[in-house]
Amino acid sequence: MANKKQSSNNVASKASEVLRDPNASSIQKKLAGSALSQSSTKNQTGKEMESTASKVLKSDKYSSTTKKLAGSVLSQSNKKR
Structure with missing residues (x-):
C-alpha cells in the first residue's frame, strides 16, 4: 500500500x-x-x-526541533513493521 502521508510545509521548512x-548535529541533518x-x-x-x-523520541538529550523531525519521520513509517 502506498504511503499517503507527507511532511507538512512547516516540517519541510524546518x-x-x-x-x-x-551547527546542526548529524542526527538532526539525517x-x-x-x-x-x-515532502510532496x-x-x-x-x-x-x-x-x-x-530512539530520539525516547531520549531526553535531544532538542525540540530534533524531536519534531523524528516525530514526523516516524509518523510516515510502514505500520506493518
Whole structure:
C-alpha cells in the first residue's frame, strides 16, 4: 500500500533550515533529510530511520526541533513493521 502521508510545509521548512545550518548535529541533518524527502512525495520512512527516530523520541538529550523531525519521520513509517 502506498504511503499517503507527507511532511507538512512547516516540517519541510524546518528541515530545510536544519540542512542549511552548519551547527546542526548529524542526527538532526539525517532526520531533516528524511523528512524533506517525504515532502510532496510518496516516500516512506525506512526501517533504519524508524529506529533512529524512535530512539530520539525516547531520549531526553535531544532538542525540540530534533524531536519534531523524528516525530514526523516516524509518523510516515510502514505500520506493518
